[in-house]
Amino acid sequence: MQNAKFHTRDVKNTCENKLDINFKSGKEFNGWFWLNGKKKKRITIPKGRKPIPRKTYKSMAVQLGLNAEQFDDLLECPLNKKGYEQIIS
Amino acid sequence: MGTLIERQFMWSGGGPLTERKIPKDFSQRGAAQLQLQRVEMLQRNELANKISALEEKIRRIEKATVGYIKINLLPTKRLRTPLDAVVEQDDDGFIARITDVPLYGYGDDPVEAIDALKCEIESLYDDLMEDNDFTEEWLTIKDFLKKRIIA
Numbered sequence: 086m087q088n089a090k091f092h093t094r095d096v097k098n099t100c101e102n103k104l105d106i107n108f109k110s111g112k113e114f115n116g117w118f119w120l121n122g123k124k125k126k127r128i129t130i131p132k133g134r135k136p137i138p139r140k141t142y143k144s145m146a147v148q149l150g151l152n153a154e155q156f157d158d159l160l161e162c163p164l165n166k167k168g169y170e171q172i173i174s
Numbered sequence: 175m176g177t178l179i180e181r182q183f184m185w186s187g188g189g190p191l192t193e194r195k196i197p198k199d200f201s202q203r204g205a206a207q208l209q210l211q212r213v214e215m216l217q218r219n220e221l222a223n224k225i226s227a228l229e230e231k232i233r234r235i236e237k238a239t240v241g242y243i244k245i246n247l248l249p250t251k252r253l254r255t256p257l258d259a260v261v262e263q264d265d266d267g268f269i270a271r272i273t274d275v276p277l278y279g280y281g282d283d284p285v286e287a288i289d290a291l292k293c294e295i296e297s298l299y300d301d302l303m304e305d306n307d308f309t310e311e312w313l314t315i316k317d318f319l320k321k322r323i324i325a
Contacts, residue, residue, distance in 0.1 A: 111293065112290060112293045113279075113280075113290065113293075113294070115294075115297055122307065123307055123308060124307055124308045124309070124312060125309050127276075127298065127301070127312075129277070129278065129294060131280045131290075134280070136265075138264040138266070138269065138280065139264065139265055140262060140269045141264055141267075141269055141278070141280050144269065144271065144276075144278040147276060
């Protein structure tokens, strides 16, 4: 699990750029991932944390329907939007 | 050279007690007693190690799981029935999670984590009430929250 490498900002940027998630800013950042015209996954990203605590990192992965390793791949690059859609479909 | 017990007697006696002066049966009894003491000491050490390992395990469990709580109130809404949540240590902070819905709140202490979770519940509820463009899974959660939350 690569939680120590990332800032919550990195997770937000990846979700925005790779998965086209639009975030709403409240106490935390919340955003929906759309698939086939439906809201499929909802992720919460805490503001300003580095390193990301392990359980928080895992919770974000679970919210996206991924395990920690797949989430690592999403953040580190190998996993793109198409790959992600295949995983959660 | 005598046995260990004989030599011990020589040392602890302080005097010039030699092997020859120790009666044979006394020496055998002493050796048996020493053997018994050694076994007891080993058992005591083993027990102490087991106890300290258990204490360490308990400390880790206590650190890992703060506990289960029931959420009765939200910042601006009320709940018909409480929601079950679990609060755990998460590295330097704390994480609070609902058991029925994929939601969590993070904070520097348990209270902050629970407050963040409460805000998350409300935020999700508001999101779900906006429209019906959700997958079946989320529509089920929407029904679940509608039954629990008094808007």
